Every structure is written in structure tokens, then in C-alpha cells.
Amino acid sequence: MSPPASGPELDELRRDLTAEVASLASVVDGRSVEELLVDTPAVGWTVSDTLAHLASFDGHAQTAIVDPDRFRTDLERILTSGPDPIRAATDRGRTIGAEATRTWWHEASQALLDACRTIEPGQRLPWYGPDMGAMSFLSARLMENWAHGLDIRDAFGVAPEPTDRLRHVVDLGVRTRGFSYVNRGLDPSAAAVRVELSGPGGDVWGWGDDAATDCISGSALDFALVVTQRRNLADTALSVEGAAAREWMSIAQAFAGGPTDNRPPASGPAG
Secondary structure, X not given: XXXXXXXXXXXXXXXXXXXXXXXXXXXXXXXXXXXXXXXXXXXXXXXXXXXXXXXHHHHHHHHHHHOHHXXXXXXXXXXXXXXXXXXXXXXXXXXXXXXXXXXXXXXXXXXXXXHHOOOOOOOEEEEOEEEEEHHHHHHHHHHHHHHHHHHHHHHHOOOOOOOOOHHHHHHHHHHOHXXXXXXXXXXXXXXXXXXXXXXXXXXXXXXXXXXXXXXXXXXXHHHHHHHOOOOOHHHOOOEXXXXXXXXXXXXXXXXXXXXXXXXXXXXXXXX
């Protein structure tokens, strides 16, 4: 196997994506078929459905890396007359069964990790929407694994695993502030918002102008939960000060696809 394309930040992100996949594997491996068919907090999706989604889009991501022209051709077909890729993933998983779906996910995630070794710093990759830079592309895959992995953990009553890998999720959440508006047909807010969060190890992570009067503060975990729409803001301890900050948190969406709404407030961890 060829050595990975160099770049310290890219190398770190590759290692963190590998660790995130391994973390989810530790939760789903050894589970019975009955357990894999347990419902998650994502309405209509079981654990197996979630693994099918991850497997399918890891496969699409691998294609985007190793054969970008084919990915663009497939995307054009989907946009004109092809099947909805999310529905197609769910249908395939339910057709092959839960145990085979888990194997599919393992194979697809490993193929993606292998393909990620070839990504060059500064490379741009096609995806659903505008092309993405290498760092954003891998951050998005890590975020998807973390967010959908959280649904699976919730289904099994397993607490989230806060690690410094959350910084990638949070950073993506900050950088998609403008997208959260545009995705809903709104003009992005020009108001500065300071984001200041405590990482799992006690470090303080900051984004934005220190002098901004609008500010979001609290734990990195809570912020990640909100921008991935896994928890309602009311179910976190985030401090949100200022109209622009509150507006952003009400529509925050760190993942691609059409606009969706956060889960309603809940007293329990299912969000």
C-alpha cells in the first residue's frame, strides 16, 4: 500500500476518521440481529438502517476520491432521474438483512479509509453540492460517522464518547453557518458571533471575533450535538447570547442535504 499523501493536518484528520470508525465498530460488533433492528432516535431508522446509510455514503465518498468523473456522472443521473440515494441505501440494507448490512458497512468504511490515503493537501473533491476541499471532505465523513454513531449509541443506551475528535465536528459546524441560511433560502447573517467551547480535555477552543457581542459558549459536545441536530438546544447547557447567535442555533445544520429541523426538546438522552 502506498504511503499517505503528506500534510500534518490531513494526516491527523485521517487518523481521527479511522479512530471514529473504530469507535463505532466497538459499539455494533457482537450485537445480535435483534439488536441491530432496534429503532434509533432518527424516526423510521433502525441501527441497521443507519449502518446502511453510512456504508452507502462511504461508498459514494470513495468513488468521489478514486473516480471523480464517475461520481459526477452518477450524481447527474441521480439529480435528473435516478433514485434518491438515501432511500436506495435503506432499501438495500433491508433487502440484504441486518447482519450483511453490518458487513457491508465494515467493508465500505475500510475502502474509504484506504482511499483517503491518496488524498493530497489542497485537493478538491466532488460531493452533493459544491466541490469540497480535502480537509472539509474528510471532516464531513468524520462528522457523519460521529452523528449517526450517536444515534446508534442512543438506541443502545451507550453514552457519547467525548474525545478531541469533536473539534473536527465543531469546526465544520462553525464553517457551515452560512450554509445553514442558504440551505433554507435565507440571506446569511453578517453579524459576528464568537464561539468559545471547552474541549473534552479541558482546553478552550475558540472561533470568531473576541469582541463580538453575540456569543455561544459551553461544551464542545453540546455544540456538536446541536449543529448535527442530535439534541435540541433546550436539552443542552450551551449559553447563547445575542439575536444572531440564537438565530443561527435555531437553524444550524452541519451536514449536506435539504434543510431539516432539530429534534424537539426531550427530557431524556434520545433528543
